[in-house]
């Protein structure tokens with residue numbers, strides 16, 4: 001397609017006269033049949049690339065997006081432009097998602113947005129296999145790389161979905177990628193180097209500072225900074241409790257501040273976000289949960305009260321300031337006190353060999369007709385692996401072809417009648433009445449809730465599971481019953497031979513140790529970045545392999561001659577043998593009486609460094625006074641001491 005036609009199409013559909021940097025190249029590559037990788041900073045029009053391409057490609061564009069809220073925003077935006085876009089998500093009723101599928105099938109819908117988890121559903125995979133798809137778009141594509149800061153295990157499976165579904169084209173979108181992540185992403189989807197499009201990273205209106213600051217003086221320093229800055233701002237902290245504490249401190253000092261984190265309910269978060277947009281709240285004190293999908297252009301300052309999680313996080317978070325192009329300040333109150341905590345979280349997420357073996361054993365024991373069923377939360381509790389690393393482990397098992405996901409279902413259906421059974425039945429013809437009667441017969445009512453005995457229903461009445469679920473969904477949809485489904489169960493096919501391989505546990509353990517090392521080195525890169533003697537803007541740009549930024553920006557603390565030297569943290573208390581002994585005794589006692597298992601060395605280390613795990617949560621470890629007593633001490637050092645104590 002020639003550039004003039006493309007530009008008039010842009011004007012017609014989106015009302016813009018011209019493309020922004022990089023957009024045209026990406027669109028032309030896609031329309032020319034070349035898979036592409038686009039690295040544009042947040043807010044610079046990444047989405048337009050696929051939206052324009054979708055309009056000119058013959059078949060469906062399938063967009064994989066990590067965030068439900070973002071998906072819905074995009075669909076609303078596109079529909080507003082008269083472009084047929086839909087999403088399938090977990091908040092929809094059965095009937096709604098059926099309707100979307102019909103729109104897709106009839107080729108009315110041009111763009112379909114789904115979450116990566118949707119691919120686990122066998123029915124969805126079957127459905128999409130029957131549809132001609134021109135382009136697969138992967139948003140936040142850095143999630144695919146284990147070198148990236150936000151690795152999502154399920155993303156690793158996208159290249160094989162692309163192959164299985166025979167989708168000819170891929171577009172990867174991200175705001176942040178190091179040279180290594182870039183290479184990794186391109187390789188996994190076979191994207192040629194000349195089809196990687198990266199626009200400049202440098203933001204000339206942001207003033208970056210690293211301000212060395214002791215933990216004790218952070219509150220005061222923050223107050224002084226807010227006094228100097230005018231306008232709205234975000235203060236980023238690591239822990240939810242810190243968010244609440246800092247916000248309340250600011251309010252007491254007369255600043256209109258609110259905390260914002262994942263521990264709050266959705267309505268509360270919405271309301272705070274709304275007040276911030278309306279400038280009724282000046283400062284938001286937030287954990288990382290805040291900012292995705294926020295489109296406030298006049299944020300005048302971003303303060304990092306704690307160390308950010310990574311350079312990628314830092315860059316995205318400061319990037320939320322000054323979208324309107326006006327001068328904005330970004331300050332990090334830096335010391336290394338939080339460093340050990342950051343590192344310890346990494347160690348806490350690495351499952352040990354025993355835990356990995358417990359998962360492999362669970363598959364062995366649960367094997368029936370070469371299939372294995374599991375509920376993630378239960379499995380996490382049972383094997384003592386936190387949910388995210390557990391997901392990573394299952395994906396590794398998938399990539400090794402030990403397990404293959406089949407489908408997921410709800411193990412429990414409960415409902416209450418909103419009308420009498422007779423009245424409900426009277427609305428259906430005789431054959432449907434008969435079917436509903438079968439369902440109700442196998443749903444004994446206790447007080448008001450009826451619990452469906454699905455197994456009995458399926459075996460005794462010889463009906464299909466999907467038809468039962470469709471019927472319940474239908475009744476709920478019409479308001480005739482209130483339906484609750486619980487305990488999402490995932491079903492996998494198992495390759496017994498591969499499962500029995502003696503090296504399996506060992507190679508998985510090695511994988512997690514390597515992953516742990518990658519994350520630890522990323523934290524070290526972060527610390528080095530804040531103490532760099534080179535211009536911060538230039539360092540940031542070069543970290544992301546962008547060599548177009550000026551070498552000396554003139555508006556960062558390093559350019560002003562202030563090179564940060566961060567104090568090494570005080571190690572806190574010395575490790576006390578008596579504390580180790582008491583902890584071990586208490587844990588032994590609790591593990592054997594409440595969990596019927598023996599305590600592992602890592603569980604003991606986690607207790608002392610204040611890292612929770614499913615087992616520690618169950619025995620209410622947090623309420624013990626020695627829980628986290630050595631959180632300032634590096635995990636490796638604690639481990640050494642615990643190991644020595646174990647031998648005594």
Ligand SMILES: [Zn+2]
Pocket residue numbers: 534535536537538552553554555556557558559
């Ligand atoms: Zn500079």
